Amino acid sequence: MAPIRPEIANMEGAAALPRKNGELVFEAPWQGRAFGLAVGLHQRGGYDWEDFRQRLIAQIQASRCEPGGPGYYEHWLAALERLVLERGLVDRAEFERRVQEYRSGLRDEVF
Amino acid sequence: MNGIHDLGGMHGFGPVTVEADEPVFHADWEKTVFAGFAQLAGQGLFNLDEFRHAIERMGNARYLTSSYYEHWLSAYETLLVEKGIVDGEELRRRASQLSEDPESIPRPQPQGDERLAPRVRTLIQRGASTARRVEAPPRFRVGDRVVTRVTNPRGHTRLPRYIRGKRGTVEMVHGAFVLPDTNSRLEGENPQYVYSVRFEADEVWGEHADGGRSAIYVDLWESYLEPAAEAGRAR
Amino acid sequence: MERHGHHPEPISEVEARVRALESLLYEKGLITPEAVDTLVSAYESDIGPLNGARVVARAWVDPDYKRRLLEDGTRAIAELGFGGMQGEHMVVVENTPTVHNVVVCTLCSCYPWPVLGLPPVWYKSAPYRSRMVIEPRAVLREFGTEIPEEVEIRVWDSSAEVRYLVLPERPEGTEGLSEEELAQLVTRDAMIGVAKVKAPAAAR
Numbered sequence: 001m002a003p004i005r006p007e008i009a010n011m012e013g014a015a016a017l018p019r020k021n022g023e024l025v026f027e028a029p030w031q032g033r034a035f036g037l038a039v040g041l042h043q044r045g046g047y048d049w050e051d052f053r054q055r056l057i058a059q060i061q062a063s064r065c066e067p068g069g070p071g072y073y074e075h076w077l078a079a080l081e082r083l084v085l086e087r088g089l090v091d092r093a094e095f096e097r098r099v100q101e102y103r104s105g106l107r108d109e110v111f
Numbered sequence: 112m113n114g115i116h117d118l119g120g121m122h123g124f125g126p127v128t129v130e131a132d133e134p135v136f137h138a139d140w141e142k143t144v145f146a147g148f149a150q151l152a153g154q155g156l157f158n159l160d161e162f163r164h165a166i167e168r169m170g171n172a173r174y175l176t177s178s179y180y181e182h183w184l185s186a187y188e189t190l191l192v193e194k195g196i197v198d199g200e201e202l203r204r205r206a207s208q209l210s211e212d213p214e215s216i217p218r219p220q221p222q223g224d225e226r227l228a229p230r231v232r233t234l235i236q237r238g239a240s241t242a243r244r245v246e247a248p249p250r251f252r253v254g255d256r257v258v259t260r261v262t263n264p265r266g267h268t269r270l271p272r273y274i275r276g277k278r279g280t281v282e283m284v285h286g287a288f289v290l291p292d293t294n295s296r297l298e299g300e301n302p303q304y305v306y307s308v309r310f311e312a313d314e315v316w317g318e319h320a321d322g323g324r325s326a327i328y329v330d331l332w333e334s335y336l337e338p339a340a341e342a343g344r345a346r
Numbered sequence: 347m348e349r350h351g352h353h354p355e356p357i358s359e360v361e362a363r364v365r366a367l368e369s370l371l372y373e374k375g376l377i378t379p380e381a382v383d384t385l386v387s388a389y390e391s392d393i394g395p396l397n398g399a400r401v402v403a404r405a406w407v408d409p410d411y412k413r414r415l416l417e418d419g420t421r422a423i424a425e426l427g428f429g430g431m432q433g434e435h436m437v438v439v440e441n442t443p444t445v446h447n448v449v450v451c452t453l454c455s456c457y458p459w460p461v462l463g464l465p466p467v468w469y470k471s472a473p474y475r476s477r478m479v480i481e482p483r484a485v486l487r488e489f490g491t492e493i494p495e496e497v498e499i500r501v502w503d504s505s506a507e508v509r510y511l512v513l514p515e516r517p518e519g520t521e522g523l524s525e526e527e528l529a530q531l532v533t534r535d536a537m538i539g540v541a542k543v544k545a546p547a548a549a550r
Contacts, residue, residue, distance in 0.1 A: 004389060009389060009392050010394075021396055021397045021463045030364040036381075036385045037371060037377060037382060039389070041371065074360060077367075081363065084367065084371075090367070095370060099363055102362040102365045103357070107369070
């Protein structure tokens with residue numbers, strides 16, 4: 001079983017993982033996937049966790065908190081995308097194309 | 112009923128086994144079953160006492176050899192069929208069909224039908240208290256010596272076998288609550304006061320009580336209790 | 347699982363972005379689906395402080411709150427915003443140097459959901475339900491909790507609709523900790539009564 005990193009599980013303040021009665025809350029499956037991707041990529045050496053955390057905080061602080069506006073995991077995903085693109089782990093054009101393919105239904109594989 | 116669910120004091124089940132880092136649900140189907148309770152009971156299809164009694168009726172061997180959420184599933188099957196809400200034959204046929212071909216009946220997808228969700232949310236947040244107001248005062252007071260009745264009903268009761276015919280002391284008066292014995296048969300809420308009664312270990316188990324001081328506190332409805340004949344004894 | 351050949355259900359923008367990222371990262375060997383699943387499960391089962399832990403920590407730091415909690419558990423727990431299904435009637439029982447409380451439901455699995463979440467499998471199991479009322483010391487010993495013979499063990503069988511929460515003793519050496527730090531120490535098992543709360547040095 002993968003060890004829990006407290007610097008991930010116990011982030012505080014705006015970056016704190018949403019929990020209910022102690023348990024992580026994913027309101028939709030994509031949120032769990034986004035969580036797993038960010039942590040997994042970090043564990044594979046893609047980046048320091050602090051780098052991701054700072055970007056997450058920056059996303060949260062930059063947004064205006066409207067009701068129905070971006071939630072925690074929208075910010076999480078945005079931080080991950082920026083990190084991955086800026087590091088060149090994924091090429092921007094390739095990413096946009098892939099998003100389109102999923103949106104249009106051309107692709108529908110689920111892993 | 113004197114079913115297998117009434118486990119207090121039994122021997123032979125072995126050590127308590129603890130699964131480290133156990134997930135809340137071991138499989139997706141458990142989530143579906145868990146979520147079913149608030150929806151079905153929340154709509155008044157059955158009450159909690161009927162639900163518990165249905166589990167107690169599932170058969171002793173089945174009870175011991177199936178998992179917790181299988182107990183819940185069994186209760187839904189029993190109650191929904193008994194009440195004519197679901198046809199038993201159709202249920203069996205679909206289960207068989209899905210066993211052979213899981214894709215043959217598509218899973219229902221969320222379609223933005225918000226009729227039930229708000230009620231369920233309210234139920235989760237506010238709960239569904241079975242406390243009721245009763246005109247008459249409680250029969251017993253804190254400090255009273257009581258004895259539990261010896262009774263062996265075939266229907267649902269919350270008087271465990273291990274505590275029947277035992278003497279204890281009233282420690283708390285909780286207020287009046289719906290009586291499961293009648294509510295489980297849809298014969299009325301019949302609310303009665305519930306008492307926390309303290310029983311000394313040696314009173315309950317005799318010479319085989321665990322070493323060291325211990326006592327058991329059981330929550331009991333008024334009709335489960337009689338005043339104890341003798342005066343209070345020293346603890 | 348692949349779903350070729352079906353009419354794909356419409357997916358949202360954000361889902362498309364996650365799937366796009368996922369698929370690209372997998373293709374490049376930067377991450378595997380198994381690793382992602384394992385990680386999510388691990389973090390999901392790393393439960394943070396339960397609501398009950400916050401109640402306990404508050405009672406430890408605030409003697410007036412503790413008094414209210416022991417007098418009317420439901421109301422005091424509701425002060426912190428917790429309550430609801432299977433927690434409509436709460437009674438909090440306090441562990442002291444002379445009394446150790448532990449909770450069971452011999453007849454089924456009654457448990458205070460709003461403060462402790464859903465019960466672990468062992469709490470609902472035949473061994474726990476049968477043995478806790480007849481040999482509490484032996485069962486506690488199996489959990490690694492040794493209760494001296496002169497300490498009274500009170501076993502609470504949740505046979506009606508009242509739900510019980512154990513207020514564990516505050517461990518030695520925690521005087522300097524904040525309420526939040528205290529809450530992190532309080533385990534579910536301590537609030538059921540099968541364990542005691544350990545001070546930070548011992549907890550590591």
